[in-house]
Amino acid sequence: MTVAPASSEPIDGLWAVVPAGGAGTRLWPLSRSSSPKFLRDLTGTGRSLLQGTHDRLAPLVQDRFLVVTGRAHRDAVAAQLPEVDGAAIVAEPSARDSMAAIGLAAAMLELRDPDAVMGSFAADHVIADPAAFGEAVRTASAAARDGWLVTLGIEPTFASSAFGYVHLGDDLDGHPGAHAVVEFVEKPSVDVAEGYLATGRYRWNAGMFVVRPTVLLDLLAESDPAFAAALRAIAADPATLDTAWAALPKIALDHAVAEPAAAAGRVVVVPASIGWDDIGDFDSLATLLEDHDTASVTVLGDASLVQVSAATGLVVPAGGKMVAVVGLDDVVVVDTPDALLVTTRAKAQDVKAIVAALKDAGRVDLT
Amino acid sequence: MTVAPASSEPIDGLWAVVPAGGAGTRLWPLSRSSSPKFLRDLTGTGRSLLQGTHDRLAPLVQDRFLVVTGRAHRDAVAAQLPEVDGAAIVAEPSARDSMAAIGLAAAMLELRDPDAVMGSFAADHVIADPAAFGEAVRTASAAARDGWLVTLGIEPTFASSAFGYVHLGDDLDGHPGAHAVVEFVEKPSVDVAEGYLATGRYRWNAGMFVVRPTVLLDLLAESDPAFAAALRAIAADPATLDTAWAALPKIALDHAVAEPAAAAGRVVVVPASIGWDDIGDFDSLATLLEDHDTASVTVLGDASLVQVSAATGLVVPAGGKMVAVVGLDDVVVVDTPDALLVTTRAKAQDVKAIVAALKDAGRVDLT
Structure with a gap:
């Protein structure tokens, strides 16, 4: 037993x-x-x-x-x-x-x-x-x-x-x-x-x-x-x-x-x-997901949708289309069907400003 | 006359x-x-x-x-x-x-x-x-x-x-x-x-x-x-x-x-x-289009599709969806319906490497 x-x-x-x-x-x-x-x-x-x-x-x-x-x-x-x-x-x-x-x-x-x-x-x-x-x-x-x-x-x-x-x-x-x-x-x-x-x-x-x-x-x-x-x-x-x-x-x-x-x-x-x-932002998500053995970007999703040249950071190809990143370190690219975010791990906290700006611009549908 | x-x-x-x-x-x-x-x-x-x-x-x-x-x-x-x-x-x-x-x-x-x-x-x-x-x-x-x-x-x-x-x-x-x-x-x-x-x-x-x-x-x-x-x-x-x-x-x-x-x-x-x-790359396109009176991103296309916080560079929202850029200088973001490019003005020449990589990856349809 x-x-x-x-x-x-x-x-x-x-x-x-x-x-x-x-x-x-x-x-x-x-x-x-x-x-x-x-x-x-x-x-x-x-x-x-x-x-x-x-x-x-x-x-x-x-x-x-x-x-x-x-x-x-x-x-x-x-x-x-x-x-x-x-x-x-x-x-x-x-x-x-x-x-x-x-x-x-x-x-x-x-x-x-x-x-x-x-x-x-x-x-x-x-x-x-x-x-x-x-x-x-x-x-x-x-x-x-x-x-x-x-x-x-x-x-x-x-x-x-x-x-x-x-x-x-x-x-x-x-x-x-x-x-x-x-x-x-x-x-x-x-x-x-x-x-x-x-x-x-x-x-x-x-x-x-x-x-x-x-x-x-x-x-x-x-x-x-x-x-x-x-x-x-x-x-x-x-x-x-x-x-x-x-x-x-x-x-x-x-x-x-x-x-x-x-x-x-x-x-x-x-x-x-x-x-x-607690995955507070894309910086902590990148830390959570990153593979320390590779010095390239971390992909959350379908890696065949990502092409990289001399870049590091986090890419989320959730829009279903090809995402190419060239020559950027610690970049964050999050593609979705109706909205795209491009930022850096260091600025990941500031993404909330975009959500506020979208509300101000009458685009609550995107928030 | x-x-x-x-x-x-x-x-x-x-x-x-x-x-x-x-x-x-x-x-x-x-x-x-x-x-x-x-x-x-x-x-x-x-x-x-x-x-x-x-x-x-x-x-x-x-x-x-x-x-x-x-x-x-x-x-x-x-x-x-x-x-x-x-x-x-x-x-x-x-x-x-x-x-x-x-x-x-x-x-x-x-x-x-x-x-x-x-x-x-x-x-x-x-x-x-x-x-x-x-x-x-x-x-x-x-x-x-x-x-x-x-x-x-x-x-x-x-x-x-x-x-x-x-x-x-x-x-x-x-x-x-x-x-x-x-x-x-x-x-x-x-x-x-x-x-x-x-x-x-x-x-x-x-x-x-x-x-x-x-x-x-x-x-x-x-x-x-x-x-x-x-x-x-x-x-x-x-x-x-x-x-x-x-x-x-x-x-x-x-x-x-x-x-x-x-x-x-x-x-x-x-x-x-x-x-x-001759618009050799996105850096020269950005130079051609940029408005020297503003220290923000230059938009080629519908500016209402772009939200920016503390960023400069060139954004092309040709995919028809919202593009948000946070905290990046001299960035280049080109969104199209089937492919997205994120790079910098300084690395704009290297974009041709992506086209070559896509061909190698059997994605001639995207080139």
Whole structure:
């Protein structure tokens, strides 16, 4: 008889909450408001980021999924995840930031499964080492069951100014691998980030939380009792979703719960080296996909559609036609049927300016 | 009664010979073997380069045109030039370089009009000052009528290593504005070209000749009597074109006639400041089109299809879709329905490597 490795066994009572939102404007024209990042196969695996998130979590939670997405994307999410029961795909009437989305999932789970532990994992992240991820979630789930709000702390691979950080404190008694959180810190300058890395005591905050639903809602209630009550009322009577939703505060879970709870000593962190990436822009996508053995361009898609002479960077021939690149280093070329982007890896963050300009120019159809 | 300025009056007996050939591979993907440079509107005027050549010459020659093109392009040339009689569009069975093409035109004109002077002007050049061009051709025609082989010597605007040069000698008696030619020199290094410019006695050789047909053929007969005889035989019996053509030498008129004739003191040059450009690549096209008052990209085509953030260079949105360029200087982006090119102005010469690579890859359909 074969014994499966520990990391592939389901975790008792763990529910995967998957917020599937975000415009991903820095990945335009691949990512659109009508077809956002999480619905796209950005890694060339044949699976979208949402599907990859599902595939990674299914061994841990089996069929205990709750996906929260925008109403416009509900059908696309359901089509991409035939394994997930339709009733487990919750459509927000409008985008009201992460506290409302994840808080509603918490309120629904609180009613449904008193023993539930929920893990919230965004639909548009990439994790290269799912086994290590599974182990980190297992450790986090055990601490969460004891009443902690648990975050995964991603080992930083460089001094990024694009992420918030979590400051590791003492080891947590009874939970090897978990630490107290001293504090969450906002996106630092690169200089400050370098100082963080030098200490070895800071991790990236990737917004991944594991917690008992009741603990999360009770923490929210400490700062905003009406918000927590409103979420619980919607869960108790889903018919009120449409009318109640628009009145909810628009605030990130980090600000509403995690930061004040950390200040109160209620948050712990499980450091995790899992090959995490949020594919924030085409520069990070190029890093994710590049083959360090070749000094040419990386192609996401059909390489027979790309001709290169003395160039490096990322080419996405998603328009189905030949793309030729001559004499440019670290270039980014993204061809789609109705829009083409040409930029550099260094300027990849500025792509959002194009999306804004297109809106100003009345070309919302292209955003 | 209004008197037209001298430059717009026809020149007695002048025929325009227009060789319409050349692949223009450095302008791929705008220029293709099936739709070469001379058939394209590269200046955004609404007229192709061929049509622009016709428009510039018609005031000088009225209906005395002879266009020599490849068989594959005969119908397209005829469609673009409804003003030109179909019989005046000569289709070469195959490309055999400029001596055969222009020599055949000379042999046809020699038979047709004993008083003819012919001016040979490529179909894919741009001339910004047609009035100055007309005056130069008028001066050249007068010298040609006296038996000289006359070339126009283009005032160099920079020390180009991409053109051959013509070395000016003494003034020609009786023809103010014309000079003896000391010699033609092949494409020099930039250093050598700088030395040429410093003397003020060198001009670019743009391959524009004005000459009596008989003079041209007799000069050819001095070095290759069989070649001249073959051209005259074809003109006398056009039915032999197909069989005789393939046996003709493949040589440029410069080498076959102009250089030896210059050495023999039989060539003169009319210096001309006419805003000439041969649009050799996308760098020269960008120079030709750029608006020096703006520090953004130059658009050839529909500017509403281009969104730019912190970029300079040339964008051709000929694919009909939105093109966004972010953070690149001197970039060249040419979008067409079936192929996209991204390069820089400095690397524009290397585009021909892509055309070669496409042929190697079995994608002749795209070249």
